[in-house]
Amino acid sequence: MTATPAWLASIEALFNRGIAGSAEASALAQRLNATMIRIEVHGITAVEASVMGGRLALLAAGSKTEAAAEVATGTSGARAGSTTADATIAGSPLALLRLVRGGPTRRDPAAAAQVRGDAQIADSYRRLFALARPDLEEELSRVVGDLPARRLAQFGARSFAWALRAQRTAGDNVAEYLQEESRDLVNRAELEEFLRGVDAVRDTAERIEARLKRLERMPKGPPA
Amino acid sequence: MNDTDRTADFGFEKVAWNEKAGRVREVFASVAGKYDVMNDLMSFGVHRLWKQFALSLTGLRPGQQALDVAGGTGDLALGMLRQVGKTGRVVLSDINSSMLERGRDRLLDAGLVGNVECLVADAERLPFDDNAFDCVMIGFGLRNVTDKAAALRSMHRVLKPGGQLLVLEFSTPVAPGLKPFYDAYSFKVLPLLGRFVAKDAASYRYLAESIRMHPNQETLLDMLRTAGFDQARYHNLSGGIVALHRGYKI
Numbered sequence: 001m002t003a004t005p006a007w008l009a010s011i012e013a014l015f016n017r018g019i020a021g022s023a024e025a026s027a028l029a030q031r032l033n034a035t036m037i038r039i040e041v042h043g044i045t046a047v048e049a050s051v052m053g054g055r056l057a058l059l060a061a062g063s064k065t066e067a068a069a070e071v072a073t074g075t076s077g078a079r080a081g082s083t084t085a086d087a088t089i090a091g092s093p094l095a096l097l098r099l100v101r102g103g104p105t106r107r108d109p110a111a112a113a114q115v116r117g118d119a120q121i122a123d124s125y126r127r128l129f130a131l132a133r134p135d136l137e138e139e140l141s142r143v144v145g146d147l148p149a150r151r152l153a154q155f156g157a158r159s160f161a162w163a164l165r166a167q168r169t170a171g172d173n174v175a176e177y178l179q180e181e182s183r184d185l186v187n188r189a190e191l192e193e194f195l196r197g198v199d200a201v202r203d204t205a206e207r208i209e210a211r212l213k214r215l216e217r218m219p220k221g222p223p224a
Numbered sequence: 225m226n227d228t229d230r231t232a233d234f235g236f237e238k239v240a241w242n243e244k245a246g247r248v249r250e251v252f253a254s255v256a257g258k259y260d261v262m263n264d265l266m267s268f269g270v271h272r273l274w275k276q277f278a279l280s281l282t283g284l285r286p287g288q289q290a291l292d293v294a295g296g297t298g299d300l301a302l303g304m305l306r307q308v309g310k311t312g313r314v315v316l317s318d319i320n321s322s323m324l325e326r327g328r329d330r331l332l333d334a335g336l337v338g339n340v341e342c343l344v345a346d347a348e349r350l351p352f353d354d355n356a357f358d359c360v361m362i363g364f365g366l367r368n369v370t371d372k373a374a375a376l377r378s379m380h381r382v383l384k385p386g387g388q389l390l391v392l393e394f395s396t397p398v399a400p401g402l403k404p405f406y407d408a409y410s411f412k413v414l415p416l417l418g419r420f421v422a423k424d425a426a427s428y429r430y431l432a433e434s435i436r437m438h439p440n441q442e443t444l445l446d447m448l449r450t451a452g453f454d455q456a457r458y459h460n461l462s463g464g465i466v467a468l469h470r471g472y473k474i
Contacts, residue, residue: 003398003441003460003467006277013281020285052455053386053474055283059457 004059008047012058014139018132019056025131028124029054037117037125040090048085049125056128087117089125100129232370235433244370245346249320251427252296252368256322258422260297265417266428272299274466275363277459278392279303281470287311288358293347293379294318294365298327300392304361305336315352317345318365347375352382359383363392367438376451383473389453391444391469394435399463406465410435441467 019025029051036050038061046061091099091113099113115122136156141149179187186194230241239247255262263271279300284290286309292301294317301316308314316331318324321344328342345351347362347369360379369375379389397403410432418428439447441458444467448456453471460467 003464004457006459006461006468009281009459009468010277013283016283020283053472055455055472057455 008058008060012056014134015056015132018134022131025128026054028128032124035121036085037122038085038088041096042092087122089122090114099126233437235430241370248368251430252320253322254424255422255427256326262422265421266414270462274392274461275300277461278390278468281390282307282359283388284308284359289313290359291315291357293360293362295327296323298330300361300363302331302334305340310339313339316340316342319346348378350378350382354381355384356382357384358387361390366391366393367434373447376447380452380473385473387473389471394438395464395467396440397464398460402463444469
């Protein structure tokens with residue numbers, strides 16, 4: 001086998017702390033004993049997540065440990081047989097994050113997370129990750145203490161909100177410049193007026209066409 | 225084969241099986257006073273990050289019991305004490321009393337008393353009941369043990385079911401291009417540092433040699449499995465200069 005990356009071990013430790021700290025997550029982890037799912041983060045990595053003894057193990061896909069092998073062959077668990085993951089969850093990092101949070105899925109199927117295999121196990125893992133999701137402020141407090149962690153978390157939240165506002169304002173400013181100053185784009189009122197004009201021309205053309213057809217259908221004879 | 229016929233590696237030297245523990249004890253008795261300073265100098269302080277990473281994976285919670293084997297000057301025990309809190313217990317053990325004294329003094333200076341015990345103990349024959357600890361850690365100690373398999377079995381015995389062993393140890397560099405620089409540093413710079421700072425070049429030559437004779441990542445992983453550990457795996461740190469092996473007693 002190959003080494004398990006250290007960053008994956010750190011994430012695993014965070015989730016296991018979350019599992020240990022939540023009775024619901026612990027019970028769910030016990031129910032998921034000896035199961036495995038594969039998580040494909042598009043363009044970044046693939047990870048195999050398994051639960052053994054009520055503990056989550058995360059491995060880079062392909063680096064099979066004894067634990068994963070046991071899960072796969074069912075040698076130490078209730079499940080026997082299969083040599084592959086029970087389910088696969090694939091998607092972009094944002095789609096996977098949305099899935100864990102249980103937020104609305106995107107209408108565009110390509111942008112949403114995709115689930116293959118045993119959907120019930122996949123959903124149980126989704127709930128496990130949601131229940132054991134690390135509390136960043138709590139994790140920070142383990143390093144720097146409670147008060148600085150609180151202050152840093154507040155600062156982080158304010159910074160994030162400011163960044164979102166700044167992004168929105170910058171977008172509005174660029175759009176306004178392109179519409180009002182450089183005139184590379186039309187503004188909404190002009191666009192709607194133009195579209196109304198197009199509609200009017202189309203309607204007029206259709207009326208003229210109908211009138212011409214009616215004239216063509218009229219019997220041809222000497223003028224009265 | 226009895227112990228009088230067997231040999232053990234003492235760096236690149238072969239010594240009688242029974243002689244190694246004494247030779248290692250001499251090395252660490254000689255460097256104990258400058259051990260922490262030398263660690264910082266030799267690793268440019270990175271050993272603190274390696275230890276922090278190991279501590280982050282203990283899974284210890286307040287009220288639990290932990291054992292630091294070959295704990296020396298006690299920095300891992302200190303970290304574990306913070307994790308188990310006042311209601312937990314940590315045992316700091318080392319075969320070398322000089323190193324252990326440093327560790328005990330450091331814990332006392334940090335105001336940590338009452339739920340920590342320090343005792344001289346041989347990793348191959350740990351003097352504890354079966355199923356006594358939630359976590360056992362050995363940091364930069366296993367390569368100095370004469371019978372590593374016996375030490376792993378002993379650590380497995382004292383772990384509670386569900387408990388975890390963490391072995392933090394120098395290993396084999398895997399990052400491309402790292403090995404020539406690492407070898408040059410180990411065999412040229414380390415003995416010089418030892419000579420000027422710890423006034424003991426030979427002990428630091430032993431350090432470099434003992435690292436080379438220590439089992440590589442995969443071999444140690446197999447040894448963990450043979451000793452009975454489940455879910456055994458390892459993480460390379462700093463390109464494999466150090467590896468953290470983990471295994472559970474199920």
